[in-house]
Amino acid sequence: MDQSILALASGLVGAIVGAAGSVGTIIVQSHYQNKREKRRMAFDAAIQDHKAACEIASRSPANIAPLTAYLHFHMCYYDLLDSGTLSLESLKGLKEERDTLFGKLS
DSSP, rough: OOOHHHHHHHHHHHHHHHHHHHHHHHHHHHHHHHHHHHHHHHHHHHHHHHHHHEEEEEEESSOOOHHHHHHHHHHHHHHHHHOOOOOOHHHHHHHHHHHHHHHOOO
């Protein structure tokens, strides 16, 4: 085999391996960044809901669910959105779970 063809083939294989490594890194990084962003959105929404509940409870006595209950609810909601299984049935199930965590709401 000609030495120039061998060098060319080696260079091509090296470039393909390097590009595949870069693409793989970008895919993994993007996956974890999306998970982190979803978690941040759930935390922000849970904190806002909990603050609103505390504000309402300050005007009249009421039981307030802990922040972790709000966080659990929002994480489940975002999981339904991400998985593409958000439907009337899944929302009814989420409402039942919410009622268990928070107490029956109208």
